[in-house]
Amino acid sequence: MWAITRLLAGKDLRVEMRSRVIINQVVPFAALMMVMFAFALDSDTVLARVAPGLVWLAAMFSLLVIVQRSFALEAADGALDALRVAGANAGGIFLGKALALAAQLAVLEVILLGAALVLYNSHIVGSGIALLVGTYFTATAGLAFVGTLYGGLAVGAKGRETLLPLLMLPVVAPVLIGATRATEAALGTNGATATDGWPWVGLLTLFAVVFGVGGTLSFGSLIDE
Amino acid sequence: MTAMLNAGYVIGSYAATFGGIALYTWHLLRRARRAAEQVPPQDRPWT
Amino acid sequence: MNPLINMDTRATSTRFTSALGLATLIGLGWLAVFGLFLSPNDRVQKTGVRILYIHVPSAWLAYLAFVVTGLASAGYLWKRTRSLTLDRIAGASAEVGVLFMGITLVSGSLWGKISWGTYWTWDSRLTTTAFLFVTYIGYLAVRDLGGSHEQRARRSGVLALLALVEVPLVHFSVRWWRPLHQQESVAKGKLSDLMLFTLFVGLVSFTLLYVWLVMHRQRVAALDDMVDDGGLDRALADRRSEGMP
Numbered sequence: 224m225w226a227i228t229r230l231l232a233g234k235d236l237r238v239e240m241r242s243r244v245i246i247n248q249v250v251p252f253a254a255l256m257m258v259m260f261a262f263a264l265d266s267d268t269v270l271a272r273v274a275p276g277l278v279w280l281a282a283m284f285s286l287l288v289i290v291q292r293s294f295a296l297e298a299a300d301g302a303l304d305a306l307r308v309a310g311a312n313a314g315g316i317f318l319g320k321a322l323a324l325a326a327q328l329a330v331l332e333v334i335l336l337g338a339a340l341v342l343y344n345s346h347i348v349g350s351g352i353a354l355l356v357g358t359y360f361t362a363t364a365g366l367a368f369v370g371t372l373y374g375g376l377a378v379g380a381k382g383r384e385t386l387l388p389l390l391m392l393p394v395v396a397p398v399l400i401g402a403t404r405a406t407e408a409a410l411g412t413n414g415a416t417a418t419d420g421w422p423w424v425g426l427l428t429l430f431a432v433v434f435g436v437g438g439t440l441s442f443g444s445l446i447d448e
Numbered sequence: 449m450t451a452m453l454n455a456g457y458v459i460g461s462y463a464a465t466f467g468g469i470a471l472y473t474w475h476l477l478r479r480a481r482r483a484a485e486q487v488p489p490q491d492r493p494w495t
Numbered sequence: 496m497n498p499l500i501n502m503d504t505r506a507t508s509t510r511f512t513s514a515l516g517l518a519t520l521i522g523l524g525w526l527a528v529f530g531l532f533l534s535p536n537d538r539v540q541k542t543g544v545r546i547l548y549i550h551v552p553s554a555w556l557a558y559l560a561f562v563v564t565g566l567a568s569a570g571y572l573w574k575r576t577r578s579l580t581l582d583r584i585a586g587a588s589a590e591v592g593v594l595f596m597g598i599t600l601v602s603g604s605l606w607g608k609i610s611w612g613t614y615w616t617w618d619s620r621l622t623t624t625a626f627l628f629v630t631y632i633g634y635l636a637v638r639d640l641g642g643s644h645e646q647r648a649r650r651s652g653v654l655a656l657l658a659l660v661e662v663p664l665v666h667f668s669v670r671w672w673r674p675l676h677q678q679e680s681v682a683k684g685k686l687s688d689l690m691l692f693t694l695f696v697g698l699v700s701f702t703l704l705y706v707w708l709v710m711h712r713q714r715v716a717a718l719d720d721m722v723d724d725g726g727l728d729r730a731l732a733d734r735r736s737e738g739m740p
Contacts, residue, residue, distance in 0.1 A: 372657070376637065376650060376653075376654065377637075377640070380640040380641060380642070383640075386633070386636055386637070386640070389629070389632070389633045389636060390633040390636075390637070390654075393626050393629045393630050393633070393661070393665070394630075394657075394661050396626060396665055396668070397664045397665055397667075397668035400668045400669065400671075400672045401668055404671075404672065422671070423671075426664075426667070426668060426671070429664075430664055433660055433664070434660075437657060437660060441653045441656070441657070444572070444649045444650075444652075444653050445649070445650055445653055447646075447649070454541065454542050454543055454609050455542055457543070457546070457605045457606075457608055457609050458531070458542055458543065458545045458546055458605075458609075459531075460605055461546045461549065461550070461601065461602040461605040461606065462527065462530070462531060462545075462546075462549060464598060464601045464602060464605075465549045465553065465598045465601070465602055466523070466527065468594065468597065468598045468601075469523075469594070469598070469704065472594050472708070473708070476708065476711055476712060476715065477506070477507075477711070479715050480506040480507040480711060480714065480715045480718070481506045483506070483715055483718035483719055483722060484506030484507065484718060486718075486722045486725070487718050487721050487722060487725070489505075491721060492714070492717075492718070493717070494507075494509050494714060
């Protein structure tokens, strides 16, 4: 199982290194979203207040795009079926895809957070760094697990591009809420302090564990013909 | 005045509820008839 | 006239469902009469209390429908027999649940307009309900994705179980997010006997309606599946006869 995980994650990341689709298309898309938010909200004080939410909202929309990309690769030549026929462990496939997804998402989130600090004039509170790192890891894991699970569910089906957001966004709503609150605490938005944020990291951890375990166990029944 | 207005909301909610149910029921039974035309009665396990 | 008691088309009807349908119609008629006219106004809620007689039962039945979907899906995945009937019950129940949840949201927001002055508040119960609604719309969309019946059953079965996991997570995160609580809709013990009776009529007739709808929907799904299989058999037969001159 772990061998499959490593192989598949390595493969996905190598594909990205060679094609640079995420770097050349998704990152600019995410940055553009941050600029568009500023146009829509049109007020520095409002922007500073909602910056954490916007970061995670943009991360979620980017996640949709990355998941589509990740599973388009597998669906193209029936690669996923071939893997299963070859006897690859479904849980391993799930974790491998999720790991690659998490790595790509993690890079993207750093850029988004940087954009928020620069464009929206946010600051990290001194004691907030640990909280921010905790939020960053748990939220990314949760998003990657859910993205892989629902991406695998819709793979190869007609109309999957439009179905994925409908399936995925309600599920990741707790991540949006939790990560936003925790990030607010880390940035000191609205007078929140770092201690306010830790319970939310707990929620994010629970979320990641639930969907990580659930995905590993159920991925086989989702992708098998 | 508010009583009248509230009655409107009450009637609206009843209309939406019963209307929604009736519409779905009509749609469901029409589907049932359409599908039943293609399956001979002896193949239906409930008859 | 009324499609509910249309006896000549016995497509998915049996004697039992016809009787059940008739009982449902009588129950719903009673509910409308009692709810709109015979029951008294509430002291606090005034006429607004009347919405509760349809709102509470439809909300309850929607939740029940989703629980049935979860149980039927678990049954499908658990049992070795892989009974497609269980899968069809899960799908039928989800569809009826979405219908009930939809009308619950409409009647609830109208009731909210009367009693709180707004159509919507970000209360945890309301928000969770809205998420349930969207989640099961997605579930129904997944059922329509195509593939074999077994694939549909397995895919939607897993999805239904994931939805059961998702709901508490959404509920608790929203509750933490907005820790204000709406006070109980109607304080306990304040309903008169006639009001309670009307609510009871509502619960009974909506339960009958739910069973009736799910039975019919399940049978329609069975017919559709049979048509699918039959179409495949016919195509194969055509194909074979082509090969033989």
